[in-house]
Amino acid sequence: MELSWTVAVLVMFTCVIGRTTGIDLQRSLYNHLFDKYNKALRPSSTPNSTLIVEIGVELTHLIDMNEKHQTLTANLWLTMGWNDSYLRWNDSEWRGVTELTVPDSYVWKPDIVLYENVDQYFKGWSKSETYVKLHHNGYVLWEIPTVTLSSCQVNVSSFPFDRQKCPLKFGPWIHSSYEVEMRSMAGEGSLTSFMINAEWHVLSFTAQTHIKSYGEAFDIGTPYSDVTFVLEFQRKSTFYVFNLLLPCLLLTFLMSTMFYLPLETGEKLSFGVSILLAIVVFQLVLNEVLPESEDLPWIGRYVILAMIMMSVSLSLSVMVMNVCDCSITVRPMPEWARRLFLKVLAQLLFMGDMSNGRPTTLQTDETETFQMDLNIERSTTPLDPHDQSEYQIGTEILASNLRKIERKHSFLISYMKEMDRKEEVRKEWRALAKVLDRLFFFIYILTATVCLVVFVATL
Structure with missing residues (x-):
């Protein structure tokens, strides 16, 4: 029992001594490396040698793509590595220690910047202190998570079926290519830890190395x-199709039903104006989403064209209502209009022959009058002179009343004939209104369909 306790104490003592020795070893190595180290100097082997800086980028989250301000907000994991000739040691001399982790503020770091950065509050890649990993061969590895806000020229001509390309250019701001040369750790950026975005689908994340000359003052x-x-990504268009494109198309074709409303209903113009106001609302929504650019997307052009077609349709409806309004005066339809619209055009529009002959005009001749023969048979027996006088007076009164009834009857017949004639004329004008509405309906549908097909074909 005493022997086992002795062995345990020895083991614990050995571990403590080994740990203490390891800590002292790292402290000694740190003092050895940073005793005369100056982080302000570029750590190249010779003053004229080029320091190679490798960089790798992993996209973890596409936070926001603001088309209005043409900016991209993304969460990136940056990895940079370079060889520091002043931070090398022989691992065999330091009991096999091959790595050492120190704060990044202790070592020289390349002045790598994001050229497209538009974050006015940017003060460095990391808001808190990060660490770098030193290898015995002098290789320094710096890994930092960061959120970038960069400019990205947006092309919305195919919205909402568009593809965007956003460059993320990393390079030194002060050191030229003679001093610092940039290289990519891989042929493309990493998407291993990328979180699926609800609006965008990432297609590719390629890496390209460039050397470009810039003019300076001296x-x-x-x-x-x-x-x-x-970074190339494509918009997921399902949301915009069901919430923006489909209602716009429905309103466009719903406008065509206005041509089927009869003239007698007073809601024809108010119905068209309501749809026109609704399409104007869609235009305002598009203006809030899309950037201010001369490159108008096809859906914006289609909405504008739909507004124009709706305005023209309302104007045509007003014209039809003005031409075919018979409430004040009744003008007979010209013969050429009857043949062209009610016969030829109506048959071409599958409405049949609607001419039905020309209505007769009202004749001012007097109607048939009652012919009343008052054959008063005189009695063979002579009447009394007094009775004969009363009989003549009664006969004259009866004849006068009959003539008044005859004039009233003639007036009623003339009035009814005039009403029938006006109603026939009104029917012709109503038929003309139906033919014109059918004609404008086909023109509107054809124009809207052709424009939609052309816009879709240009995607």
């Missing part, structure tokens, strides 16, 4: 190296 044409990661 040194014209100095080349600078950079690595550009091009």
